[in-house]
Amino acid sequence: MSTVSEIKETTSVELALKGTETIELTGSQAVLEALIAEEVNTVFGYPGGAIMPIYDALYDYNDRLNHVLVRHEQGGIHAGQGYARSSGKVGVVFATSGPGATNLVTGLADAMIDSTPLVCITGQVFAHLLGTDAFQETDVVNITTPVTKWNYQITDATEIPHILAKAFYIARTGRPGPVLIDITKNAQLQKIHYKGYSKCEHIRSYRPKPIVRKEYVEAAAALINQAKKPFVVFGQGVILGNAEAEFRKFIEKGGLPAAWTLLGLSALPTDHPLNVGMLGMHGNYGPNVLTNECDVLIAVGMRFDDRVTGRLDKYARQAKIIHLDIDPAEIDKNVKADVPVWGDCKETLPLLTRLIQQQNRSEWLHTFSELTRKEQEVVILDELHPKTEALSMGEVINLLNEITNGEAVVVTDVGQHQMVACRYARFNRSRSNITSGGLGTMGFALPAAIGAKFGAQDRAVVAVIGDGGFQMTLQELGTIMQTGVDVKILILNNQFLGMVRQWQDLFNDKRYSFVNIQSPDFVQLAKAYGISGRSVKQRADLKTALQGMLDHQGSYLLEVYVGKENNVFPMVPQGCSVSEIRLK
Amino acid sequence: MRTEYTITVYTENQVGLLNRIAIIFSRRKINVESLNVSPSEVSGIHRFTIVIYETEEVVSKICRQIERQVEVLKAYYNTNDQIIWQEMALYKVPTDAVAEKMKVERLLRECGARAVVIRKDYTIFETTGQREETDKLIQVLEPYGLIEFVRSARVAIIKASSGFHDKIKEFEAIAPSEELVENEYLDQPRDIFTM
Numbered sequence: 001m002s003t004v005s006e007i008k009e010t011t012s013v014e015l016a017l018k019g020t021e022t023i024e025l026t027g028s029q030a031v032l033e034a035l036i037a038e039e040v041n042t043v044f045g046y047p048g049g050a051i052m053p054i055y056d057a058l059y060d061y062n063d064r065l066n067h068v069l070v071r072h073e074q075g076g077i078h079a080g081q082g083y084a085r086s087s088g089k090v091g092v093v094f095a096t097s098g099p100g101a102t103n104l105v106t107g108l109a110d111a112m113i114d115s116t117p118l119v120c121i122t123g124q125v126f127a128h129l130l131g132t133d134a135f136q137e138t139d140v141v142n143i144t145t146p147v148t149k150w151n152y153q154i155t156d157a158t159e160i161p162h163i164l165a166k167a168f169y170i171a172r173t174g175r176p177g178p179v180l181i182d183i184t185k186n187a188q189l190q191k192i193h194y195k196g197y198s199k200c201e202h203i204r205s206y207r208p209k210p211i212v213r214k215e216y217v218e219a220a221a222a223l224i225n226q227a228k229k230p231f232v233v234f235g236q237g238v239i240l241g242n243a244e245a246e247f248r249k250f251i252e253k254g255g256l257p258a259a260w261t262l263l264g265l266s267a268l269p270t271d272h273p274l275n276v277g278m279l280g281m282h283g284n285y286g287p288n289v290l291t292n293e294c295d296v297l298i299a300v301g302m303r304f305d306d307r308v309t310g311r312l313d314k315y316a317r318q319a320k321i322i323h324l325d326i327d328p329a330e331i332d333k334n335v336k337a338d339v340p341v342w343g344d345c346k347e348t349l350p351l352l353t354r355l356i357q358q359q360n361r362s363e364w365l366h367t368f369s370e371l372t373r374k375e376q377e378v379v380i381l382d383e384l385h386p387k388t389e390a391l392s393m394g395e396v397i398n399l400l401n402e403i404t405n406g407e408a409v410v411v412t413d414v415g416q417h418q419m420v421a422c423r424y425a426r427f428n429r430s431r432s433n434i435t436s437g438g439l440g441t442m443g444f445a446l447p448a449a450i451g452a453k454f455g456a457q458d459r460a461v462v463a464v465i466g467d468g469g470f471q472m473t474l475q476e477l478g479t480i481m482q483t484g485v486d487v488k489i490l491i492l493n494n495q496f497l498g499m500v501r502q503w504q505d506l507f508n509d510k511r512y513s514f515v516n517i518q519s520p521d522f523v524q525l526a527k528a529y530g531i532s533g534r535s536v537k538q539r540a541d542l543k544t545a546l547q548g549m550l551d552h553q554g555s556y557l558l559e560v561y562v563g564k565e566n567n568v569f570p571m572v573p574q575g576c577s578v579s580e581i582r583l584k
Numbered sequence: 585m586r587t588e589y590t591i592t593v594y595t596e597n598q599v600g601l602l603n604r605i606a607i608i609f610s611r612r613k614i615n616v617e618s619l620n621v622s623p624s625e626v627s628g629i630h631r632f633t634i635v636i637y638e639t640e641e642v643v644s645k646i647c648r649q650i651e652r653q654v655e656v657l658k659a660y661y662n663t664n665d666q667i668i669w670q671e672m673a674l675y676k677v678p679t680d681a682v683a684e685k686m687k688v689e690r691l692l693r694e695c696g697a698r699a700v701v702i703r704k705d706y707t708i709f710e711t712t713g714q715r716e717e718t719d720k721l722i723q724v725l726e727p728y729g730l731i732e733f734v735r736s737a738r739v740a741i742i743k744a745s746s747g748f749h750d751k752i753k754e755f756e757a758i759a760p761s762e763e764l765v766e767n768e769y770l771d772q773p774r775d776i777f778t779m
Contacts, residue, residue: 127769141600146607150654151600155767170654186769204759205596206654329648 013194022193027157027183028057030194031121034164035065037197040092042066042083042454044076048096049136051123053188055094068454068483071475073100075447077107078473081116082451085434086409086459088242090171091451093120098136101143101182106441108147108178113438114263115240117176119167127155127184140182149177157190161197169200174208175327176240210328210342217348220322220339221355223296224254229364231294231319232256233279233287233308236263236437237301237326237345244268244430246349247300253353255361257368259287261302262437266427270406276368280308281572282419285379285581286371288572291316292579293367298322301345304334305438314577324348378583379569384424390563391539393420393492399546400462400490401426408460408550409434409452413445413469416498419568421464431456443472449487450479460488460550467493467519477529480555488549489531489557491522494564502567526557533557588617589643589661590669590740593632594624594752596655597764605632605656608649614638618671620737626752628761629657635738657752662742669740673718674700675709675725676732682707688728695721706731 013033017023025033031054035043043065047055058067070076073095080091095104101122111118125134141153150170152163160183167179224230238247244267251258251268257276258268268275277284279291288310291297297319302308309315312334323330323337324345331340341348383394397420400408406426412418412435427433434452436444449463470491480487501515523533532552536545542560549558572581595601602621609616618635636643640661647659679702682688692699697711711721718735 127767128772130767130770142603145600145603146611153600155769156765159765184769202759203654204755205657327652329645329652331648333645333648 017194017196022195024191025194026053026057026188027154027160027190027192028053028188030157030160030192031164031183031188032057032061032065033194034161034197035092036061037199038090038164038168040065040090042068043092043094044068044070044079044083044451045094046070046073046076046096046100047094048100048123050097050125050185051094051100051121051188053185054121054123054183066454067094068450068479070447071478072473073103074106074443075473075476075479077104077111077118077120078441078444078447079451079454079476079479080118080120081107081111081114081444082411082434082448083455084116084118084451085448085455086431086452086461087455088431089455090117090119090168093118095120096123096136097125097140098138100136101140102138104180105143105147106439108144108180110436110439110441110444111178112147112149114436115176115236116178117171118178119164119171120178120180122180122182123188124153124182124184126186128186130155130184140180144180147178148180151180151182153182153184154187155184157187157192160187160192161194165198165200166203169203170206174206209326209344209347212341212343212348212351214351216339216341217351218355220298220341221352223320223322223339224256224298224352224356227296229290229294230254230256230296230298230361231287231290232258232298232300233261233291233302234258234264234267234300235261235302236267237324238264238267239430241301241326241344241346243346243349246346246353248272250349250353250356253358254356255359255365256298257361257365259283261305261308262422262435264302265422266432267430269428270426271428274365277372278423280305280578281310282423282568282570284372284423285375285570285583286368288570288578288581289371290367292318292577294319296320296322298324299335300324300349301326303330306334309334310572310576310578310580314579375570375583383420386563388563390566391537391542391560392566393417393494393562394424395539396490396492396542396546396560396562397421397424397464399543403546403550404460404462408432408462409456411435411445411449411452411461411463413463413465414440414442415466415469416494416502416566416568417464417466417492419499420492442469445469446473446489447476447479449489450476450483450485453485453487461486462488462490464490464492466498467491467495468497468517470522471517471519474525477526477531480531481529484554487555488552489526489555490549491557491559492562493519493522493559494562494566495519496564499568501565505565505567506573522557522559531555531557533559535559535561537561586637586639588635588637588664589640590664590667590738591632591634591636591643591647591650591659591661592740592742593634593650593659594657594748595630595632596657596761597628597630598655599764599766601653601655604653605634605650608646609634609636612642612646614642614646618737620739622739624752625749626756628756629752633738633740657755658748660742662740666744667740667742669714669738670712671715671718671736671738672710672712673721673733673735675711675721675730676706677709677725678729678731679703679705679707681728688725691724692721695724697721
C-alpha cells in the first residue's frame with residue numbers, strides 16, 4: 001500500500017491508485033479528491049479551527065484547486081452562488097464550525113429559494129464533543145435543514161467519498177439547490193483506505209425528474225392550438241435546464257409572446273421579437289395587464305411568486321393554465337394548473353413544440369406593442385432620457401447597454417437599482433443576469449459578482465449596487481484586492497434606502513422612517529483597497545465615466561449620484577391585481 | 585373544510601429526517617396531533633404516521649413538500665374512513681379500587697381492557713382502540729382514582745394499499761437500503777486539544 005508521502009510525488013491520487021487496491025488518505029484529502037473528481041476548480045472559503053485539517057490538506061492541492069479567500073463566510077457563499085449562476089456548475093464553499101457555519105445561513109436560504117446548486121462543507125468539532133457546547137460548536141445540520149435541499153453530518157471518514165458524491169448529485173440534478181456537509185474534525189484527520197471516487201448516478205428515494213406524462217403534453221398542445229391569445233411566462237427553469245434553444249423554438253413555432261420573471265431574465269435575448277418584457281411588481285405594463293386578458297397562460301419553469309402574481313384571486317382567472325415544472329410541489333402551489341406538465345423543460349418543451357401548430361399571432365402581439373408604446377410614453381422615455389437635472393438610474397443602465405452591447409454579466413443587489421437594472425439592461429446571452437430574487441438579499445451583488453467572474457472569466461462582469469446594499473458586504477473589496485479579480489462595481493447612489501423610501505412615500509404618507517442612509521466616500525474606500533474609482537454627478541461625465549470603467553484593466557468602482565427621490569414605475573401595489581398596475 | 589387527515593410517509597431510515605419532516609408542519613404553524621415512526625413491512629424502509637387537522641388543499645400541498653425531501657419515497661394522505669387505525673392507552677389505578685369494586689372489573693371488560701401488571705399497590709390496564717374508546721375508559725376509571733394515563737400515537741393502515749406494497753418490495757430488491765451511520769464517538773472522549 002502506498003503512503004501519503006508517496007501521493008504527493010505522484011501528484012494524483014488516481015495515478016497512485018493504479019495497480020493498488022486502496023491507498024491511505026486522510027478524510028481531508030478524500031474531501032479534496034472528491035472536489036477534483038467533480039471537476040471543481042474554484043472554492044470560496046474561510047478557514048477556522050474546526051476545518052483546519054482540510055485547509056492543511058489544501059496546502060498540497062494548491063496547483064489543482066483554486067481557493068479564494070473571502071472576507072466573511074456570507075461573502076463566500078454569495079460568491080459560490082455567483083459562480084454557479086454564471087458557469088452552470090456547482091459552487092463550492094468552505095467554512096468552519098460555529099460562527100463560520102451560521103454566517104452561511106443567509107446564502108443558503110438565498111440559494112434554496114433561487115434553486116442555485118451549491119455544496120457547502122463546514123468543519124465541526126470532534127464527534128465525541130457533539131452536544132457538549134464545545135468551543136465554536138453549533139448544531140449546523142439542524143440550523144440549516146429548512147434552507148438546504150439536503151444536508152448530512154459525517155463523523156466517520158469512510159463515508160466521505162460516498163457522501164460527497166451524493167452531495168454533488170443532489171445539488172445539481174432535478175431542481176438544483178444547496179447541500180451542506182458538516183464534517184467533524186476527527187473525520188477530517190482520520191486515515192482511511194481510499195478506493196477511489198465514483199460519481200453518484202442514482203439515489204433510490206430521490207427522483208430528480210418526474211416522469212413525463214404524454215397525455216398532459218398532448219392536452220397542453222391542444223389548448224395552445226385552440227388559443228386565440230396564448231401567453232408564455234417563463235422563469236429560471238429555462239436557464240437551469242439549459243433549455244434556452246428549446247424554449248426559443250417553442251415560442252417561435254407557436255408565435256407565442258413570452259414574458260420573464262426576474263430570474264428568467266437573459267434566457268431569451270432582449271431583442272427577440274417575442275420577448276414582451278418583465279412580469280411582476282415592477283415589470284412591464286403589457287405583460288402585467290395582458291395576464292388578465294390571455295386565454296391560455298403557459299408557465300415554464302417558474303413558481304408564481306407573489307411578486308409576480310400580485311393578488312392571486314384576481315390572477316389570470318379567465319385563462320386556462322398550463323404549468324411546466326420539474327418540481328411537482330410547484331404545481332398547484334400558488335396557481336391551480338389546468339394542465340400540469342411535470343418534467344425537465346429540456347425534454348417537455350420539444351415534445352410540446354412538435355405538437356403545436358406553426359402560427360403567427362400578429363394581432364395579439366400587436367396588443368402587447370400598443371401597451372409597450374403607452375409605457376414608453378408615460379414611464380420609459382422619462383426614465384431613460386430624463387428632463388431633470390438629477391441623473392436617473394435608467395439612463396445609467398441605458399448607457400451601460402450601449403457600451404457593453406448586451407454582452408456583460410450584470411449582477412444586481414436588491415432594491416430600486418435592481419428593478420431598474422433588470423427592466424432596462426439588455427442581454428444577448430443566457431446566464432447574464434445574476435440577482436437575488438426570492439430572498440431579496442441586500443449585500444448579494446458584490447460577492448456574487450466576484451464569484452460570477454471566476455465562473456465566466458472571459459466575460460465582463462458589472463455589479464450594479466445601491467449605496468445601502470454595498471455597505472452590507474463591502475468587506476469583499478478585500479477579496480478583490482487580494483485575488484486581483486476583474487469586477488466592475490457600479491454604485492447607483494440615491495443617498496436613501498430607496499425601495500423602502502418609495503413605499504414610505506407612496507403608502508406611509510412620506511414618513512421617511514430610517515431610510516436616510518449616510519455613506520462613506522466610496523472612491524476613497526476603493527482606493528484604500530487598491531481599486532481605482534471615480535464618482536460622477538453630472539450627465540456630461542456619465543458616458544466617459546462608464547466607458548472608462550469598462551476599459552479599465554482590472555477592477556474599478558464607479559459611483560453615480562442619481563435622483564434622491566425617484567420612484568420605480570410601473571408598479572403593482574401590494575394587494576392589487578397585476579392588471580391594476582400603476583404607470584405613475 | 586378542516587378535518588382529520590392521516591399522512592403516511594415511506595422513508596429511508598436516516599438521522600435527521602424526523603426534523604426535516606417535522607419542520608414542514610411547524611413552518612406553517614400546523615400542530616401535529618399525533619406522530620408515529622416505525623419500520624414498515626419491508627426491512628430498511630421506515631414509515632411515519634402523522635395526524636393533522638387541516639383542509640384537503642393544505643394537506644395535499646404538505647404531502648408534496650414531504651415527497652420533495654431526498655430521503656422520502658412516498659407520502660399519502662387519507663381521511664379516517666379510508667384507513668383502519670388504532671391507538672393504545674395505559675391506565676394506572678390503585679389495586680384496592682379494582683379488587684374491591686366488582687363494578688370496575690365489569691366496566692373494564694365492557695371496554696375491552698386487559699390488565700398488564702397487577703401489584704399490591706397498583707394495577708395497569710391497557711386498551712387499544714379509537715380515540716372515543718380509549719377516552720371512555722378514562723372517564724370510567726377517574727372516579728376510582730386514576731393515577732396515570734398515557735396514550736400512544738396513532739398507527740394506521742390504508743385500506744387500499746396493496747399497489748404500493750408491491751412497489752416498495754420491488755424497490756428494495758433493486759437497490760437495497762444503505763446502512764445507517766450513527767455517531768460512534770460519543771462515549772469515547774479522548775484527550776485531544778479541540779481547537
